[in-house]
Amino acid sequence: MQFDIRRFDIYRKxxxxxxxxxxxxxxxxxxxxxxxxxxxxxELSLFLTHEVISELTVEDPVRHTEKIPVFINITLPxxxxxxxxxxxxxxxxxxxxxxQDDTQKxxxxxxxxxxxxSHFVINKVPGNFHVSTHSSRTQPxxxxxxxxxxxxxxxxxxxxxxxVKGSFNPLEDVDRSAGQALATHNYIVKIVxxxxxxxxxxxxxxxxxxxxxxxxxxYGHGGRVVPAIWFRYExxxxxxxxIEKNKPFYTFLTTVCAIVGGTFTVAGILDSCIFTAAxxxxxxxxxxxx
Numbered sequence: 001m002q003f004d005i006r007r008f009d010i011y012r013k014x015x016x017x018x019x020x021x022x023x024x025x026x027x028x029x030x031x032x033x034x035x036x037x038x039x040x041x042x043e044l045s046l047f048l049t050h051e052v053i054s055e056l057t058v059e060d061p062v063r064h065t066e067k068i069p070v071f072i073n074i075t076l077p078x079x080x081x082x083x084x085x086x087x088x089x090x091x092x093x094x095x096x097x098x099x100q101d102d103t104q105k106x107x108x109x110x111x112x113x114x115x116x117x118s119h120f121v122i123n124k125v126p127g128n129f130h131v132s133t134h135s136s137r138t139q140p141x142x143x144x145x146x147x148x149x150x151x152x153x154x155x156x157x158x159x160x161x162x163x164v165k166g167s168f169n170p171l172e173d174v175d176r177s178a179g180q181a182l183a184t185h186n187y188i189v190k191i192v193x194x195x196x197x198x199x200x201x202x203x204x205x206x207x208x209x210x211x212x213x214x215x216x217x218x219y220g221h222g223g224r225v226v227p228a229i230w231f232r233y234e235x236x237x238x239x240x241x242x243i244e245k246n247k248p249f250y251t252f253l254t255t256v257c258a259i260v261g262g263t264f265t266v267a268g269i270l271d272s273c274i275f276t277a278a279x280x281x282x283x284x285x286x287x288x289x290x
Contacts, residue, residue: 024278025271032267039259047252050199050244057239067121068191068207071153074131074229077113077177078144081105084114085135090127098135124235132228144181145227149174152231154191154207168208176215182225184218187211189233192240199244208240209233 076084084105085098102119122129133143152171176185192208219225 022275024274028267028271032263036260036263040256043252043255043259047247050246053243053245055241057241058237066124068124068154069121071119071151073117073150075108075113075115075148075150076145077109078146079114080112081107081114083133083136083140084116084131086118086129086131087134088120088122088129090123091125092123094123126234128230128232130228130230142182143227145183145185145229146177146179146181147229148177154209155205171211179215182227183215184227185229186214186216187231189231190236191233192236192238194240194242196242197244199246
């Protein structure tokens, strides 16, 4: 007797002569196909979108350098460019007044104000950088330090001018133009080292930060008001790691099978219930229910 592999077919086919199409079944079938297509496209979109996993560690991820790049862009609408400068200080003894490299000043407000942009690096120790008139040879009578911060970034790639993934800018568009004209503005910044690894294995080293703010009146020698905009920073010992990951392909296949099988199963049950109910109703109308 010849062996027939068709015996293992668990999906036995029913001849078309023994099947009965219905309008309700057609509507349910079309609705099921559209529903499956919608769920499939949604699941495909999720599969193609990577997820970012974060974890906290206690380490210094950027051991190859002791410097942190900084980018600042700020507008002082009531103070001329000739008076403005950036001073940098830290606990390693650095004290630089009137930093000039990679610094641009643009007059605004018909020459009454100034927009200043600067790139520089700081040591990985507590310190500060501040915008002030300390480096100016002549001092204005009323140095108005009201300002608008456009950007303050840490960990920016200064060579390409691109922001590294994972580098956030909570000080963006902070407006202090309504503050006291002669007040000193203090931003206490907590810098958090970060590692960002994308799905291709490329690793970036951005820096996040949080800040608190305080506005005070500060007086110098002789009781003269000497306002400035201070950014006092310190580094957190905690490092945040971000890792981009794609979902495994087998999970996508599992979900798609569940969508197709589940939808057809539920649709089949619904169609069967409607068909049975319709047959019972017809029998009841003909008096053949008993």
